[in-house]
Amino acid sequence: MTDEQFLEYVQGGGQVETHDEMPDEYRAKLIKFIEMHGNSELMGVLPEREWILRAPTLQRKLALTAKVQDEVGHSQLIYRVVEDLGKPREQCLDDLISGKSKFHNVFHYPTKTWGDVGVIAWLVDAAAIISQKALLKCSYAPYARIMKKICWEESFHILHGRDVILTMMNGTDEQRELVQEALDRWWGPLMQFHGNPIPKEDDPMYVWRIKSQGNGEARQQFLDGYVPQIWELGLTVPDPKLNKRDDGVWEFTEPDWDELKHVVTGHGPKTEERLGLRRTTREETAWVRRAVLAQAA
Amino acid sequence: MGAARGSRSGGVIYEVFRLERKGQPFQHAGSIEAPDAVFAEWYAREQYGRRGESVALWVVPREAIAEIDEFVDELERNYHRVDGYPLKEKLKEARARAGTAPAVDR
Amino acid sequence: MQGREQLLLSIADDELILGWRNSEWTGIAPFLEEDVAFSSIAQNEVGHARALYELVARDLGTTADELAFDRRPDEYQCSELVELRLVPDWARTIARHYLYETADEQRIKALMESEDLEVAGLAAKIDREEAYHRMHAHMWFDRLQDEARFVEALEELRPLVERRGEHIAEFAHLWDEMTIVRRSVVGATW
Numbered sequence: 001m002t003d004e005q006f007l008e009y010v011q012g013g014g015q016v017e018t019h020d021e022m023p024d025e026y027r028a029k030l031i032k033f034i035e036m037h038g039n040s041e042l043m044g045v046l047p048e049r050e051w052i053l054r055a056p057t058l059q060r061k062l063a064l065t066a067k068v069q070d071e072v073g074h075s076q077l078i079y080r081v082v083e084d085l086g087k088p089r090e091q092c093l094d095d096l097i098s099g100k101s102k103f104h105n106v107f108h109y110p111t112k113t114w115g116d117v118g119v120i121a122w123l124v125d126a127a128a129i130i131s132q133k134a135l136l137k138c139s140y141a142p143y144a145r146i147m148k149k150i151c152w153e154e155s156f157h158i159l160h161g162r163d164v165i166l167t168m169m170n171g172t173d174e175q176r177e178l179v180q181e182a183l184d185r186w187w188g189p190l191m192q193f194h195g196n197p198i199p200k201e202d203d204p205m206y207v208w209r210i211k212s213q214g215n216g217e218a219r220q221q222f223l224d225g226y227v228p229q230i231w232e233l234g235l236t237v238p239d240p241k242l243n244k245r246d247d248g249v250w251e252f253t254e255p256d257w258d259e260l261k262h263v264v265t266g267h268g269p270k271t272e273e274r275l276g277l278r279r280t281t282r283e284e285t286a287w288v289r290r291a292v293l294a295q296a297a
Numbered sequence: 298m299g300a301a302r303g304s305r306s307g308g309v310i311y312e313v314f315r316l317e318r319k320g321q322p323f324q325h326a327g328s329i330e331a332p333d334a335v336f337a338e339w340y341a342r343e344q345y346g347r348r349g350e351s352v353a354l355w356v357v358p359r360e361a362i363a364e365i366d367e368f369v370d371e372l373e374r375n376y377h378r379v380d381g382y383p384l385k386e387k388l389k390e391a392r393a394r395a396g397t398a399p400a401v402d403r
Numbered sequence: 404m405q406g407r408e409q410l411l412l413s414i415a416d417d418e419l420i421l422g423w424r425n426s427e428w429t430g431i432a433p434f435l436e437e438d439v440a441f442s443s444i445a446q447n448e449v450g451h452a453r454a455l456y457e458l459v460a461r462d463l464g465t466t467a468d469e470l471a472f473d474r475r476p477d478e479y480q481c482s483e484l485v486e487l488r489l490v491p492d493w494a495r496t497i498a499r500h501y502l503y504e505t506a507d508e509q510r511i512k513a514l515m516e517s518e519d520l521e522v523a524g525l526a527a528k529i530d531r532e533e534a535y536h537r538m539h540a541h542m543w544f545d546r547l548q549d550e551a552r553f554v555e556a557l558e559e560l561r562p563l564v565e566r567r568g569e570h571i572a573e574f575a576h577l578w579d580e581m582t583i584v585r586r587s588v589v590g591a592t593w
Binding site: 049052054071076089167174175289 | 423427429430431432433434438439442443449450453467468472490546547550552583584592
């Protein structure tokens with residue numbers, strides 16, 4: 001199959017399995033995209049894990065532990081797919097820690113209160129699930145298949161997020177203030193989450209049908225689904241331009257795309273610290289992997 | 298199912314199959330890396346059963362699985378396929394002979 | 404507080420604090436598959452704590468969450484072993500896991516003989532889950548028993564299994580972090 005034929009094949013809905021011939025560019029783009037997803041799930045654990053320790057009820061502690069466990073599980077599923085495409089897990093982890101590979105913007109920011117815990121599970125996970133649902137139709141079948149499990153597990157996270165938020169909104173003034181304050185801080189990163197609005201025909205991810213949706217489309221879906229949920233609780237969104245037009249399109253203040261680029265290239269407020277934690281714990285546990293995995297037949 | 302069994306430092310890859318409920322077939326669920334079969338069972342149970350989503354799992358080393366993806370049919374044996382049995386024309390002819398052809402020829 | 408409450412609370416506190424310490428490995432365990440598995444163990448422990456707190460809470464006219472989080476540090480009855488902060492030392496973590504599960508088995512089996520059917524029933528459920536913890540601990544013990552640091556860790560931690568009554572210095576910090584959100588808006592529903 002020539003590259004042109006392959007392109008036609010995937011654009012016509014064709015599915016690709018691990019051992020199939022694929023253009024080098026497709027394989028390379030796939031690895032980079034999927035690897036970033038795996039990195040993001042793994043780095044996403046770090047802002048949330050502190051709050052497991054601080055959870056204010058036993059039920060919340062358990063739900064949050066299970067959520068974070070899912071995320072680690074997702075990174076395992078994802079890195080396995082990358083490994084079968086040709087890049088071993090250890091190399092992915094090396095590149096993550098050295099800053100060579102990227103992870104999503106939202107995981108470069110600090111979490112400050114229990115309000116963040118609610119907002120992340122409710123809105124950040126919602127933004128993620130929109131992208132993830134679009135990946136269910138990925139031309140690379142092994143990735144599409146794990147997305148099914150990932151989306152199923154993410155649906156529990158959103159329930160948990162909603163529950164945390166609604167409980168606080170029905171609670172005291174201080175609790176409501178925690179939610180609003182967290183939302184004010186997370187809105188910017190949320191608007192940047194789906195990436196800058198290049199037309200999907202110019203997005204190689206869409207051209208190869210790795211993604212089945214453009215960035216702008218994903219953002220609109222997010223706003224459509226979640227701004228009404230935000231407003232109906234009496235919360236405000238810190239963007240005076242946010243408005244749904246008569247034709248159904250959401251208007252908003254254009255996010256700072258330079259800031260997004262700056263953050264994902266390793267300059268977020270928490271990037272260094274979190275990668276540092278990964279680095280140290282990885283070094284401290286290297287002996288375990290040597291002792292246990294190296295003995296493998 | 299999986300990539301080349303090339304050199305990689307690390308554990309053994311196990312493929313996991315899950316039974317969602319009785320009556321369904323076991324379906325491939327994914328793969329895990331583990332030091333050995335004992336660990337593999339643990340990890341499979343966790344990754345594919347912690348939310349009660351499976352009633353049973355099969356855990357198999359990837360190397361134990363033989364994948365077949367080449368099927369030889371050089372001489373195109375059509376008796377194995379539906380197009381080897383062209384019934385439409387023959388049925389039309391038989392109905393005409395018996396006088397039982399439908400009034401409107403579709 | 405009666406003897407029964409004391410005993411159940413000491414087990415519950417052990418499980419809560421051990422679950423808390425085991426959760427510190429979330430996201431940073433030696434490898435991903437083990438990270439997921441170890442998290443389930445931590446969740447089970449918190450789940451056991453909760454079930455035990457609920458039993459005691461009923462007798463004392465309070466709630467499981469209040470018992471878990473609203474007592475003063477000196478009122479907790481956990482052992483020194485579970486209070487130790489062991490991250491990022493996997494050898495000591497597994498050593499503690501192994502020692503704790505071995506000792507806990509005896510304790511839970513004794514509870515299964517309780518005349519109080521509710522306690523006996525709960526103990527049986529806990530035991531069925533902990534059978535898996537014991538399997539996991541043994542699995543790791545088999546793999547690490549030739550590692551000097553693991554053998555040393557076992558020797559170091561063994562005497563702490565039954566050390567109760569005093570809290571180690573780190574416990575105050577643990578309690579502080581564990582209750583910080585809850586104390587931020589007292590009496591709130593979370």
